[in-house]
Amino acid sequence: MEKTTLISLEKLNQLRLTDEQRDSVLAFFDAQSGRLAELNAIDTESVERMVHVMPIMTVVRDDVEKKLFTRDELQKGAPETLDGYWQVPRLVD
DSSP states (O other): OOHHHHHHHHHHTTOOOOHHHHHHHHHHHHHHHHHHHHHHTSOOTTSOOOSOSSOOOOOOOOOOOOOOSOHHHHGGGOSOEETTEEOOOOOOO
16 A cells, blocks of 8 residues: 555545554555465465355255234234224324
8 A cells, every 4th residue: 555545545534643653554554465465376276165164054944834823812912902903092183
């Protein structure tokens, strides 16, 4: 990363870095660039791509409709019902 780019990013993110901090950030990104070059030098043509490091099996249940309760069972606790629906007090006139 260049110093001008870092200064632009400072303005964009409303930051104020001292010259020492800028030098530290630039040194960090230079070190990361070196590591990236090392990784890019490794031959990975024969390596199969993977999504996860460990093999993961997702256990998914069948999507089967189940009727756990009947309407009458659910309405037992209702203070009032009307035509199969819960009847609630009017809040707005």
